[in-house]
Amino acid sequence: MTNRFSSEDKNQFEWETSSTYDSLGRTIGEFFVEIIKVVIISLAIIIPVRYFLIQPFYVKGASMEPSFYDHEYLIINEIAYRLGEPLRGDVVVFRYPKDPSQYFIKRIIGLPGEKIKFKDGDIIIYNDASPNGIILKEDHYLFEQTATSGLGKSEYILEEDEYFVLGDNRESSLDSRRFGPVPRRLIIGKAWIRGWPFDKITIFSVPSYNF
Secondary structure, three states, rough: OOOOOOOOHHHHHHHHHHHHHHHHHHHHHHHHHHHHHHHHHHHHHHHHHHHHHEEEEEEEOOOOOOOOOOOOOOOEEEOHHOOOOOOOOOOOEEEEEEEEEEEEEEEEEEOOOOOOEEEEOOEEOOOOOOOOOOOOOOOOOOOOOOOOOOOOEEEOOOOOOOOEEEOHHHHHHHOOHHHHOEEEEEEEEEEEEEEEEEHOOOOOOOOOOOO
16 A cells, blocks of 8 residues: 655645754754854953953962962952052062063062061061051961071162062062062962862951051
């Protein structure tokens, strides 16, 4: 027994088949268009954030222990210093003054216009608020019984656009005691979040001082 299709049935079948494929084609096309839209929107958000607002930073070495350890992954806030000035205690990423292609991470100790003096293992800050000098208390982020040496130079006077930076691990840090103050223009941003390792994820705040 054979099935016979009338000309009308055949045309109807072909039309339905064609309609199904056309609908499927439109669905797939719309799906890929939506994917492209999502990718474009994501890039439009991520690229400005990545290049103008935040940057990843990979800690190398022991100079910032015990605050930061080798191989930790940080997120650096770049916009903070477009809206305000660096503060004492900020942990900053900056271009190495002697080779701007290299990036260092240190803590700001001295601010523009201040005099920094090293005496008997202490750091003494001289500024308008403390013209006679005041000892900087840093016990909350240094190793116990840390004594800070000036490494051959007892005092530094900062210009109006200079910052004095030190590593928290004072005995194992290449910092302003070696290469001098850091100009404001070389400071990229401040440490904002520790993203790795996961068990140490932290949002950082500025430490408080005794003055």
